[in-house]
Amino acid sequence: MNLNNHLASDWFMTNCWFLTSSFFKGEIEEELKTMRVRKIFGLRIPWLSTVSVTLALWIIAAFLPQRAAAQERLKVIYSQFTMTNSASWFAREAGLFERHGLTADLVYVDSAPAVQALTAGAAPVATMSGGLAVGPYLNGLDLVMLAGWCNLNSYQLITRPEIRRPEDLRGKIIGIGRFGAAADWGLRLILRKLGINENKDVQIIQAGGGGPATRLGAMEAKKLDATVLDSPQTLQARRLGFRTLADGVELGIPFLQGGLVTRRAYVKSNEDTVRRLIRVIVEAIHYAKTNHDAALKIMQKYLRVQDREALEDAYESFVVKQFPRVPYPAAAAVQTIFDLASARDPRAKTADPQGFIDTRFVRELEQSGAIDQLYGQTR
Numbered sequence: 001m002n003l004n005n006h007l008a009s010d011w012f013m014t015n016c017w018f019l020t021s022s023f024f025k026g027e028i029e030e031e032l033k034t035m036r037v038r039k040i041f042g043l044r045i046p047w048l049s050t051v052s053v054t055l056a057l058w059i060i061a062a063f064l065p066q067r068a069a070a071q072e073r074l075k076v077i078y079s080q081f082t083m084t085n086s087a088s089w090f091a092r093e094a095g096l097f098e099r100h101g102l103t104a105d106l107v108y109v110d111s112a113p114a115v116q117a118l119t120a121g122a123a124p125v126a127t128m129s130g131g132l133a134v135g136p137y138l139n140g141l142d143l144v145m146l147a148g149w150c151n152l153n154s155y156q157l158i159t160r161p162e163i164r165r166p167e168d169l170r171g172k173i174i175g176i177g178r179f180g181a182a183a184d185w186g187l188r189l190i191l192r193k194l195g196i197n198e199n200k201d202v203q204i205i206q207a208g209g210g211g212p213a214t215r216l217g218a219m220e221a222k223k224l225d226a227t228v229l230d231s232p233q234t235l236q237a238r239r240l241g242f243r244t245l246a247d248g249v250e251l252g253i254p255f256l257q258g259g260l261v262t263r264r265a266y267v268k269s270n271e272d273t274v275r276r277l278i279r280v281i282v283e284a285i286h287y288a289k290t291n292h293d294a295a296l297k298i299m300q301k302y303l304r305v306q307d308r309e310a311l312e313d314a315y316e317s318f319v320v321k322q323f324p325r326v327p328y329p330a331a332a333a334v335q336t337i338f339d340l341a342s343a344r345d346p347r348a349k350t351a352d353p354q355g356f357i358d359t360r361f362v363r364e365l366e367q368s369g370a371i372d373q374l375y376g377q378t379r
Helices: 003-024 028-035 050-063 083-093 111-119 130-138 182-193 212-220 233-239 264-269 271-290 292-303 308-320 331-341 360-367 370-374
Strands: 072-078 102-108 125-128 143-152 156-159 173-176 203-206 226-229 243-247 254-263
Touching (some): 072 083, 072 111, 083 102, 083 125, 083 143, 083 308, 102 271, 111 130, 111 254, 125 130, 130 143, 130 182, 130 254, 130 331, 143 264, 143 271, 143 331, 143 360, 156 182, 156 233, 173 182, 173 212, 182 203, 182 254, 212 226, 226 233, 233 243, 233 308, 254 271, 254 331, 264 271, 271 292, 271 308, 271 360, 271 370, 292 308
Parallel strands (some): 072 102, 072 125, 173 203, 173 226
Antiparallel strands (some): 125 254, 156 226
8 A cells, every 4th residue: 555545544544433423414525525535635545536435434324323313203283373373383494393303294273173183193292272172181181281382361352343341242242263272261261351251141152163364254244243363363353443352461361372282191102202392392482582584474374464564463462472481381371271161160170280281391491501591591
């Protein structure tokens, strides 16, 4: 072996670890260009071609420990085209699932059927309101809320212009999407706060699927006297001449309206995946808070709203005012749901909110200092 080939051989064996590490990052071509492997330390090496180096690296890579061999694929259900489900949208569009070794397929399943899909195993996790999941939980299903980013009732009670006071609601027809879904719970909580009996004073009807846009359309068609909407549809409603009679956030009504739900059996057998999911959610909230224009584009896509002012209103209402840096599901926001459910289900009277939530994964991440680091803070 001549001196040039000997030096090349020593260099290759010494530095193969560096090249292979770059290879795993998908940067091998860049390294080959940067290092100009045909000419190392000024020595011309005819036999050390780009092809031979690449093949050698493939052979070495086959015997080295692999990073995550493949992205873990999972389905994530979201139950409404509303901002309360947007954490998963931000995560998907910003590539945050992939960053943590997950390939997520977002699947829209409307309201109550979303719980049925979750319990049937169609998907392991879902973003939904606590109200949607509480019924099956009280029936003995092992549903659990792992994170919560909307712990206040974000709904506003929207009425026809002639309805100016809470007492004007008596005898009127109020539309929600589906019984047991978030809008149903949110409406009943607001009515109780206003002193209106939801069973005697008003008639609550199902407007069907399709989300808030369906209810707003029913208002325009004069099929409803009132409904509950959240931003951005609230801005659209005001433009159409409808009145905001009450605002759940301004009334300070606790209500776990948006969070990450799964089954305890899934948590038990997939703790690593759950930890990564929590990281994804935390980073999604951070992404939305720190990438205003990109967040608006994502909202535009999923909310199907083109109006810039409406999108800005939704961003302010949720990302700025509601989404917490540390997304704990609040026990008080669950207790409110149990209190409301107790009228139909006596088991809710003695139910413990702590049994429905599991904060340990969010707590672990917070205590590690990772969230502070994400926001550039020191502990």
